[in-house]
Structure formats: structure tokens, C-alpha cells
Amino acid sequence: MVIKMLLQKLNYSNHRVHAPLPLQYFIRNFSLWSMKKDPDLESALSRNRRWIVNNQIKNIILRCPNQAASVKFLQKKFKTLDLQGKALNWLKKYPCCFEVYLVGDEYYCRLTKRMMFLIEEEESVKDNQEPIFVDRLAKLLMMSLNHRLNVMKLNELKRNFGFPDDYLIRIVPKYSDMFRIVNYSGRRSSMEIELVSWNPDLAVSTIEASARKHGSQPCFSCSLPSTWVKSWERFHEFNASPYISPYLDPRGLLEGSKESEKRTVGLVHELLSLTLWKKVSIVKLGHFRREFGMPEKLNVLLLKHPGIYYVSNKYQIYTVLLREGYNGSELIDKDPLVVVKEKFGELMQEGLHEYNKRHYLVNLEKRKKDMVLGRLNKSKERNSEMSENDDQGDKLGGLFDPEERKRFEVLEGLSDDDEGGGQRGRQSSNSRSQGYPGGGNFNPNGQLYSISLQLGSTAYFLRHLEKTSWTNTTMYSTAESQCSKGHGFTQSHYTWAQQPTS
Structure with a gap:
């Protein structure tokens, strides 16, 4: 029974996964296939999405009163441009194209002088190329079967052919001997441009x-x-x-x-x-x-x-x-229009490069400040640790601690018993008379001397030495010898040079 239920679930899941797909899916995915890729032509097909978006923003601003648009208005248009984020941040990325300024509490955007110069150049090219646009439109109509084309369909390709946005107003009425607007069905979507006269010189x-x-x-x-x-x-x-x-x-x-x-x-x-x-x-x-x-x-x-x-x-x-x-x-x-549009792309890239450079310098300065603050914090932490160590060092320690002094005496007594006391005991008493644990000879004016210390007293000797004026001490060699196996103490022989501080 369990196996049967499991098989039913598997069949149901397979049915869901392998459900028949719409016919449009197969038409879209299998009716076309790509050729062997050509890297150069693939590069030529690459579109600059930023250029397309900025060109649309440019057209929106030009259609606004006084050729200036509020950033709030452009923010609403961002959805139609398939953009996310804040419009103000986008506009500031292209300072060579868009100028953002403040009026009261609201931001506005207008085109820069360099951008307006390129727009004027583009309009001049369009005016000079108007005869070429007329011939191009006539050729399209002459290749069609009925010598007319749907306006809505043609609008989809008007930028491919370089036609201005207002070609229906600028070109068609002006050349009424060649074109006319017709609408035989009466529907708005059925408006067409029809060829009036055939020009054999263009049919080449x-x-x-x-x-x-x-x-x-x-x-x-x-x-x-x-x-x-x-x-x-x-x-x-x-x-x-x-x-x-x-x-x-x-x-x-x-x-x-x-x-x-x-x-x-x-x-x-x-x-x-x-x-x-x-x-x-x-x-x-x-x-x-x-x-x-x-x-x-x-x-x-x-x-x-x-x-x-x-x-x-x-x-x-x-x-x-x-x-x-x-x-x-x-x-x-x-085409001359292509040259102008490439200039617009170069201006856009120049502004983007300027923005990125300025943004990089700001981040670099911020990182430098963070590094300086980090170093200051670390130095403060080190100073606080040193002050804590100094506070702990002010307490009685070494020879001044009675408990530690008793320990040194016990260690020295054991060492004296193992090695027969005698000379070692006298050395230890001499060292103790100088204020140091262990045995050795102390020469206040000499540079080189030797002291024999027990393992337990070595650290305290060095600690006590740090508290004296004999601060410039360098250890040259260390030799260890095994003491009595019964007690297991280690005897260290230290040789160092000491120079008194001035």
C-alpha cells in the first residue's frame, strides 16, 4: 500500500514537471537558432543600455516646459524605463549630460550646455538630411506590395532608419506630392502612409x-x-x-x-x-x-x-x-546621425568616468581616515594596557614580598645542601646583601659579571633589575645544568654586560 501511494506521488510530480508547454514556447525557442558566433559582430551588436536610458531621459526633458523636469517626475518615469533605485543618484552619475539643481526644497534636472550643443548639432544634421529621409521613406513604400505602410508598425523602426520623431508632421505634409496619410478602415490603428508618385530613379x-x-x-x-x-x-x-x-x-x-x-x-x-x-x-x-x-x-x-x-x-x-x-x-x-550619437555616448562615458573618479577619491579619503582612527584606537589600547601593567608593578613583588623572599631562601638552602653549601652559600649571602636573589658577584662599575641563579629566582632577579637604574642589560649566553635529580631544580648561568644609565 505504501509503495502504491509512493508511485502515485511520483507519477503526479512527473506529470507536473512534464506538463505540456504552450505552443508559443516551442515556436519561440525552436523556430530560431543562432549561427556560429562571430566575436567581432557580436561586439557590434552589443547595446549600451545606459545610452538608451539616457537618450530617453533626454527626450523626456526636452518635452517638458522650459526643458527642465523635476526629479520626482523623472522618478515616476523610471518604471517605464525599467530602472530601479533613485533617479537623483542616476542623474548625478552623468554630470556632463544632466545638471541637477535645487529650487526651494525640490530637485530639478536640465541638460548641460555641452548636451544642448550636441542636440543642436543633431537637429542640424536632421535638417540637412531631410532629402535623404524623404528618399528613404519613398524606397520603403516602393518596396511594399500596395505602396503603403502602417504608421504604428513603421514607428517601431523609425529610429533604425533615422526618421525624426515628428516625421509625420515634418516630412509627410511637406512632400505632399510624394506621400499622404490614409485610413481606409477608419480605425486609429489602421492609419497608413501611402506613396503618391513613383520615382524610377529611386527604384535602384x-x-x-x-x-x-x-x-x-x-x-x-x-x-x-x-x-x-x-x-x-x-x-x-x-x-x-x-x-x-x-x-x-x-x-x-x-x-x-x-x-x-x-x-x-x-x-x-x-x-x-x-x-x-x-x-x-x-x-x-x-x-x-x-x-x-x-x-x-x-x-x-x-x-x-x-x-x-x-x-x-x-x-x-x-x-x-x-x-x-x-x-x-x-x-x-x-551616417552623420550615427556620428552625432557616438558623440553623445562619449560625453556620457566622460561624465560617468568623472563621477567614478570623484567617488573613488572620496572613498579613498574615507579609508585613510578610518585607518588613522584605527591606529589611534590601537595606540590608546596599548597605552591603557601599559598603564594597567604599571599599576600592577607598583605592588610589592620580588624581594619586597615576604612570601616570595621565604621561597627564595628555601630554594637557595636546597641548592646549598646539594652542592655542599660552602662557597655557594657565601656567594648567595653576598648577593642577598646586594638585594638580589640567587648567587653571584655584583660589580656596580664593571661591564661584565656572572651570576648563578636558581630557576625560581631568575625571573625575580630580572624583574628587580628592571626596577633599578641598570636598565641597559643584554643577555649574551645561557647555560643550563641539571641539579640534583631528587629535587629536579634547574640551575642557570647567565652572563651579561651592564652599563649604568646616565
Whole structure:
């Protein structure tokens, strides 16, 4: 019965552990897999989370009245930024970016002058690059099937393409001959940007433009080591077929055919070429699957071409990167906006370095003070111990203690009996007449003399010697001899030099 109950419990626990998981779990974990890791490209994919957070704080402050925000208001925004801790401590870590000041009893934050200068430079770059943004938006619409894109989906990638936050107000109405806002369903989430006129000069992909420049046929380039033999063979086989422009209408292509695959590979290549950092999230790219006519299993298609794309799962986010856009971990062609954003990152790191250095010096000074206080406390403890010893030394001891004096006399009497007394007794009496226990010759003016002491009287002789003016005493040699086995006393012969103190 007990065994049966135990088996039932085991079956129940196994059922709980091996319960069927949701289908989305398997799709998420097994529909994608990473390529062989490239250290350089992994480094290029690394995101500076601090940069992202500070950039969002910058945008929040710019939207506030007078471009200044209270720290309490920013503290409430910290939850949306996925941050913990105090906002005041975070802002003080970047003194080159944020200036914290006190108004009454409340802290406020504004951007520093250097930060405002970079913002002005960024706005100047955006103004100068407005024609490029227009062409970039037109290219995206020209590659879509119906020549229109959902605004909410496009907002997810607007920073990847470098579009300003107010591109719907700044660019679209200004170029009404090219774009317009439509909403055919009437729902707010269905608002779209539609292409008004087709520009054949823009319907040229990056690969076609490069082929025209070099006077060759448009084809893909492979950025793989020569040791990847099989991958190179598959790439040459794929590249042998004619190139299909992503700006062509794909409705005539059969789904799953080589031509359709060729067109999709060229489409993703062109989309990545239009981004600032030549990379994009596969999940966000998959949101445009219907608009761009991409296959449902886009990840499988990308992984089939490791010489063109690099797929990584860094930060638990699947990202596709264009290999030919990088030389090692460095971006080859840097957009002017990328240069400005890198300056912002350098300014942020400079402020963080300054904060860490100042914090280190404060901690170092604090440790020095603690060390000095520790030494003072130790010296006080030593002084207190010495004072206690001095208090104990003021008591009668050695020869001045009657009980100890009786003990010395007994020890000396026993020694005299063992060795026949005689000369030893006379030496002991001479020593006692000088105030020292044991036997020996005392020379007040001499430097070297010898005294023979019993084991019990040696310590008291030295203790009494410390109380006299003969303080500079150094022991040179010690010899021990075994006394009478019946009594077991040890006799010590000490030889030392003594110089009187001035």
C-alpha cells in the first residue's frame, strides 16, 4: 500500500514537471537558432543600455516646459524605463549630460550646455538630411506590395532608419506630392502612409548601384572565411541565378521558388542597407511580412545565407546584421546621425568616468581616515594596557614580598645542601646583601659579571633589575645544568654586560 501511494506521488510530480508547454514556447525557442558566433559582430551588436536610458531621459526633458523636469517626475518615469533605485543618484552619475539643481526644497534636472550643443548639432544634421529621409521613406513604400505602410508598425523602426520623431508632421505634409496619410478602415490603428508618385530613379537597390559603379552584373557578396567550404559552395550556387530587384512586383513569383527566395534575400539586403547601423530585429521585421511579401518563416531563410547575413540571439533578441556593412566590429559607412550619437555616448562615458573618479577619491579619503582612527584606537589600547601593567608593578613583588623572599631562601638552602653549601652559600649571602636573589658577584662599575641563579629566582632577579637604574642589560649566553635529580631544580648561568644609565 505504501509503495502504491509512493508511485502515485511520483507519477503526479512527473506529470507536473512534464506538463505540456504552450505552443508559443516551442515556436519561440525552436523556430530560431543562432549561427556560429562571430566575436567581432557580436561586439557590434552589443547595446549600451545606459545610452538608451539616457537618450530617453533626454527626450523626456526636452518635452517638458522650459526643458527642465523635476526629479520626482523623472522618478515616476523610471518604471517605464525599467530602472530601479533613485533617479537623483542616476542623474548625478552623468554630470556632463544632466545638471541637477535645487529650487526651494525640490530637485530639478536640465541638460548641460555641452548636451544642448550636441542636440543642436543633431537637429542640424536632421535638417540637412531631410532629402535623404524623404528618399528613404519613398524606397520603403516602393518596396511594399500596395505602396503603403502602417504608421504604428513603421514607428517601431523609425529610429533604425533615422526618421525624426515628428516625421509625420515634418516630412509627410511637406512632400505632399510624394506621400499622404490614409485610413481606409477608419480605425486609429489602421492609419497608413501611402506613396503618391513613383520615382524610377529611386527604384535602384544598393547592389544594383554598386554593380553600375563597377561595371559588372548585380550580385551578392559573401563575407565568410575560406575554411567554410560548404557554405561557399551553396553561396556560389545561389549567386549564379539572376539577381531580382526588390522594387519589382513579386506577385508573379511562385511562393517557395528560387526566384521568390532570390527576391526576398535582395529585399532584406536593401532594408538593412537603409538602416543606420545595418541591423534590425527579426521580430520587428516580421511585422512587415504581409506588406513586403516575405515568407512566414523568415528566420529559416536568413539562416540559409550565412555569408550575407549574421543572425544572433544576443540579449535574448534575434537580430539580423548585414555582414558586408562591417569591417570587424566597426561600421564601414557611418551616417552623420550615427556620428552625432557616438558623440553623445562619449560625453556620457566622460561624465560617468568623472563621477567614478570623484567617488573613488572620496572613498579613498574615507579609508585613510578610518585607518588613522584605527591606529589611534590601537595606540590608546596599548597605552591603557601599559598603564594597567604599571599599576600592577607598583605592588610589592620580588624581594619586597615576604612570601616570595621565604621561597627564595628555601630554594637557595636546597641548592646549598646539594652542592655542599660552602662557597655557594657565601656567594648567595653576598648577593642577598646586594638585594638580589640567587648567587653571584655584583660589580656596580664593571661591564661584565656572572651570576648563578636558581630557576625560581631568575625571573625575580630580572624583574628587580628592571626596577633599578641598570636598565641597559643584554643577555649574551645561557647555560643550563641539571641539579640534583631528587629535587629536579634547574640551575642557570647567565652572563651579561651592564652599563649604568646616565
